[in-house]
Amino acid sequence: MNGNKNVLERVEELQKLASEAGIDISEELKKISDKVEESSSSAKAWQRVELARNPDRPRALDVISVICDEFVELHGDRYYGDDPALIGGIGFINGIPVTIIGNQKGRNLKETLARNGGMANPEGYRKALRLAKQAEKFGRPVITLIDTQGAYPGLGAEERGIGEAIAMNLREFSQLKTPVICIIIGEGGSGGALGIGVGDKVYMLENAVYSVISPEGYASILLRDSSQAKHAAAMMKITSGDLLSMKICNGVISEPAGGAHLDPAESSRRIKDVIVRDLADLMNRNPAVLVRYRNQKIRKFGHFVEDCSDAT
Template sequence: MRTYLDFEKPLADLEGRLDELKRLGETSKVDVTEAIASLEESIAKLRAELFNNLTRWQRVQLSRHPDRPYTLDYIERMCDQFIELHGDRTVRDDPAMVGGFAEIDGQTIMIIGQQKGRNTKQRQQRNFGMPNPEGYRKALRLMKMAEKFNKPIVTLIDTPGAFPGLEAEERGQGEAIARNLKEMFMLKVPVICIVIGEGASGGALGIAIGDRVMMLENTWYSVISPENCSTILWRSWNYKEQAAEAMKLTAADMQSFRLVDGIIDEPTGGAHADHAAMAQILKDTILNTIAELNTLTADERIDQRIEKFCSMGVVIE
């Protein structure tokens, strides 16, 4: 059964009526064809109206939608083959960070991403998509392996942040993320980073240094979540909507600040409304971007990568 967000309630009412009409048409001899067509037209118009005028907070809600596709969902739909690789060769395997070699239409890539869970048991197992240091060290190990075999790297970012627990700090959470930042700048193979859901703080940035950094249409990327920002400024979560507006954290905002290179459109209704269509759009984007980056030499990619990130921000003297 589909989950509706608060602002989608008018859509839920109309779609409920549509289901009732369809059942009526199946169980009786009443011709409801015209009524169904009219209602479907109304639903399409309302959906377009709702999703063309989203607030920043509504986009944050969509990025967390429980039906939204996660990293493994995209891998399953995009890849012809996938071999998952485990462990950081130091402590353990981190289920919050997944990765391995994959094949997309004959193109071998290393794909890495954060993975959330669908139910309570999976969320606990995946630590709600919040990696420990070994997750970032595993990611770096896989990136170095991709470089060794000259394969492009694709990272899918979807995390509320790196795990902030005491044990994570004891094992060097900050150092693990910092090392990833340094090493990703110098990778000789093409690196594509895509925010597919939440892009929070260093937890996202730890796998987000690339030749092309892109965001899906209904995602966010910021140093802090709107709720935590509201808590710091107003001592309450009740101002999260105002915080989201002030933070300017959406894909359109990030592109206007030149912090990301592009926005990937989602199907009308969001990525959760049509997993297959979203996966196809993402697949085409990845293949086209790899082809574009392959026209550059390794040194050119590294130079452009460094120049891009060094030019970010505003300095006033």
């Protein structure tokens, strides 16, 4: 980063010298500046990706242990089985009963294998839907903690209807007559994130990322070069700042200096503060109004207006 700063300073010096000598090299210098800025942008985006994937980053259960007074995990989808990659249960936040659903990654090889790297199977999404509908029935708000590369793309998952399970969640979560707050705490990857990512409020931790595909996948498919993943990360606009500017998320939750992995407890407390603040507002709203505004927000994603005023 300091190297880029030095290059830009030298470019400014060259511009000054060229102006004094009456030489026009502005076009060449602009190309250099653009290249440097592009490199800097790629480095910043990739740094976020690496922080989002840090194995010491707080996982869903770590966050739950801080934000909840008590928590009881529930299991099973009542169709096939239980999915340890997607956990859920009932907790109390400052005495308020809530249903919490989240992707759970592991910290080491044994845990990662047991949790399937946080990549849920169909039964995980069906469990999430069962708990969400239960929350709606009993008037409990739903909190989702998103941290996954995506849904599991295995043969068994396809056979058991992973696409249908995610699609069903998208539809049903959009219609839940209870407050839904979604927080991306690490990676928010593709349909795996969307399956529990439809809510009244969607937040991202400062160093979280949210995208339709991984930078490596984007680079391999569209750039035809997997080594361009760092450049792809900047092109994809996947950081919290990018998503906030596009109004995909409602806000960014700051992390301790250096990243959430350096102080997981403080990061979790900041998440709790946002949840408590929003629950005080959302729980006082008419459920039908929540659903209406939730759907209006969803329909605005990707919407743009082309300015044709100069067209002849």
